[in-house]
Amino acid sequence: MLQKLRDQCDAIEKCYEFMLAYAAQGLPGDAGSSSGERLRDLLRRAAEALSGLPGAYQAAINQANLHPPEKHHAFLSVLRRDAGDALAAVDLVLAQPAISSQLIDNLNASIHLRALLTDLFLIDEIAKLHQSSAGPAISPEI
Secondary structure, three states: OHHHHHHHHHHHHHHHHHHHHHHOOOOOOOOOOHHHHHHHHHHHHHHHHHHHHHHHHHHHHHHOOOOOHHHHHHHHHHHHHHHHHHHHHHHHHHOOOOOOHHHHHHHHHOHHHHHHHHHHHHHHHHHHHHHHOOOOOOOOOO
């Protein structure tokens, strides 16, 4: 289950990385360009990953026995909110007839997307720790 969570994080991160490059191109729209087609494909994949992200994290908490569970459940509330906000922004962009570089630049700068990316970096690192650990779940206690 940790791998599924990490795969969803990767899909969102790959989309963001491509959006940074797309924003720098100065394109007025995405029609007729291979980068525009790729952008829409990555945005759709990111939207799919965003919609399943809270469920994947919930499953990872339960199945990978992440400790302490109450701390992970508290963060799950944050992740649900941030993923929902980021998904609304991505869906809005996807609904546009033309996606310009400026529109993507604005999406990249969105506080909603930035909050979600920070969440992803955090849970991806936690998943790496737990996935590589053959012993008991790691506790943040020092």
